[in-house]
Amino acid sequence: MRNFAILTLLMCVAACIPPGRGDYALPQNEPQPQLATDSSVLAKPAEQAPAATWQARGVIPNAATVQGGTYVVQPGDTLRGIANKTGAGSQVIAATNGLVDPYVIRPGQQLQITGGRYHKVNSGETGIAIARAYGTPWNEIVALNDLEEPYILRLNQKLLLPATTPSDPANMSIEQRAAAFNLDIDDIVTGSQPALAEGAAAVEPSDWRKTVTPNATIATPGGGFAGQFIWPVNGKLLAGFGAMGDGKVNDGLNIAVPSGTPIRASADGVVAYSGDEIGVFGGLILIKHGSGWVTAYGHADKLNVARGQKVVAGEIIGLAGDSGYVQEPQLHFEIRKDRKPVNPISHLPKRS
Numbered sequence: 001m002r003n004f005a006i007l008t009l010l011m012c013v014a015a016c017i018p019p020g021r022g023d024y025a026l027p028q029n030e031p032q033p034q035l036a037t038d039s040s041v042l043a044k045p046a047e048q049a050p051a052a053t054w055q056a057r058g059v060i061p062n063a064a065t066v067q068g069g070t071y072v073v074q075p076g077d078t079l080r081g082i083a084n085k086t087g088a089g090s091q092v093i094a095a096t097n098g099l100v101d102p103y104v105i106r107p108g109q110q111l112q113i114t115g116g117r118y119h120k121v122n123s124g125e126t127g128i129a130i131a132r133a134y135g136t137p138w139n140e141i142v143a144l145n146d147l148e149e150p151y152i153l154r155l156n157q158k159l160l161l162p163a164t165t166p167s168d169p170a171n172m173s174i175e176q177r178a179a180a181f182n183l184d185i186d187d188i189v190t191g192s193q194p195a196l197a198e199g200a201a202a203v204e205p206s207d208w209r210k211t212v213t214p215n216a217t218i219a220t221p222g223g224g225f226a227g228q229f230i231w232p233v234n235g236k237l238l239a240g241f242g243a244m245g246d247g248k249v250n251d252g253l254n255i256a257v258p259s260g261t262p263i264r265a266s267a268d269g270v271v272a273y274s275g276d277e278i279g280v281f282g283g284l285i286l287i288k289h290g291s292g293w294v295t296a297y298g299h300a301d302k303l304n305v306a307r308g309q310k311v312v313a314g315e316i317i318g319l320a321g322d323s324g325y326v327q328e329p330q331l332h333f334e335i336r337k338d339r340k341p342v343n344p345i346s347h348l349p350k351r352s
Contacts, residue, residue, distance in 0.1 A: 059125050059133035061169050063161055068115025072108065079103045086113050089158035095146035117165065118158040124215040127153060127191025128183065135172050136165040137182070138191045149292055149338075150220045152202065153195035185251075186339055188273045188286060189294055193217050205270040205310040212308040220270055221290030229266040229347050230313055232297060233257045233320060233331050241343040251341035252296065252334030259301065259329040261320040265311040266295045266333070266348075274303045281332060282323025287311060292339075298332035299324050 066087040073082070079099065083090035094103055097111050105111070119130055127147075131138035140162045142151070153159075166172055194215045196202065202219035203212070212218065235257040239250050269289040276283050283300030301321025311317060322329045335344045 059122075059129045061119070061133050062122075063117040063119045063134070063165075065117050066113070066115050069113050071111045071113050073105050073111065075107045077105065077107070079105060082111065083158065087118060087158070088113050088115075089118055089145060089160055091145050091147070091157075092160050114160065116163065117161045119161060121153050121155060121157040121159065121195050123155050123197055124194045125153065126194050127151065128187055130159065131187075131191065134161060134165050134169045135176060136162050138187045142190050147190065150193070150202075151190045152193050152217055155195055155197045157195070183278055185278065185281075185284075185286065185296055185334070185336075188278075189288075189336070189339065192273060203308065205308055206306075207310055209306045209309050212306060216308065218270065218272075218308040220272070220288045221268075223291045225267070225269075225290040225293050227291075227293055227335075227337065227347050229295065229335060229344070230264070231348055231351070232264050232266050232295075232333055233261055234351075235261070235331070238330055241341075241345065252332055253344050254326075255331045255333060257320045257329060257331055259319075259321050261329070261331075262316045263297050263300060263318045263320055263331060265313055265315045265317050266335075267293075267313045269293075269295070269311060271305045271307050271309045271311060271317075274305055274307055276323065278324075280325045282326075283318065283321065284324075285317055287317075292337050294334075294336040296332070296334040296336070298334075299326055299330055 064087055071082055071086060079090050079094060082105075083093060086093075092114050093111060094100070096114050099105070119134070121130070127138050127141065131141055141147075141159055144160045144162060166176075194217050196217050200217075202217040204219050206212065233255055235255040237253060238256050239254040241250055241253060244250050263285075265287060267287075267289050269287040271285065272288045272294070273284065273286040278284055278298075281296075281298030283298070283303050285297040285300065285303060285305060287295050287297075289295065297318065299321060300318040301323055302319035303317075304319070305311060305317045320329055320331050324332075326332075333344060335342050335347055
């Protein structure tokens, strides 16, 4: 009876606590709940962003010189086998000779072999790391090797290097490397995925912010996305898409917003990057949406998502700020299709 009275009294006291009262706290010996907006769960300063994925595995230059010429297909030959015999890359051979999937070749066929220096990809290497190791632009390697989405390299794949690549990159100074290598959004989109072993599958995106090892290759969305987006923030347009004078070009929109304004994903997709390695943009998030569509969100002060995380349209992915090379809080927003920036206004709903 006494226990029942005590229990009744406690219930009455609990009922007197005003809802939402700010000075009420759970007992210290019980775990504190974490809300989806708590900084300890999501928000992470850009300066504390995880190390770039291309730093996970160092690249040792191993380029071998291949003599160009003509190869006559023998019975039983495969495109990959010919690549192994000649030392050239199979994708380069296919592109040079106009071969398309399933790459059918026949005995007696003459194939042109493109000469040059080829790097043999090791497990876990990224395109960005390879380019940096040789002091050469990654976008030139992408073009030379006819690389396409999802830009995932494979173990033992051979990449043709630009003719301008330094012959002895190991002896380049830090200044020379910096001058030869300039990281941009396209580099991250096309060259940040670690190479996969033959037959291995990419890791499926996470439904929540889970730890993704830097050497994990993340599966990206397939086709089917039609390019319909929503505004990531509401604010005054500071700069539009296109020419800005003095030879400068804006690849997106710059939208003025108060510091701390939530940045929302413009469409469903998978986070391809969340960090601050591109100084001009400060805190930067890139989301792949499939079918060659990518959105970029720059100048964030807080990064609320991690690489490999699935997001949905309207989900908060970060908080706006003035990180990077800007003087006032704003969001730099880009939409890219097949690597090329397009005018976001053409793909966003009209604002009232």
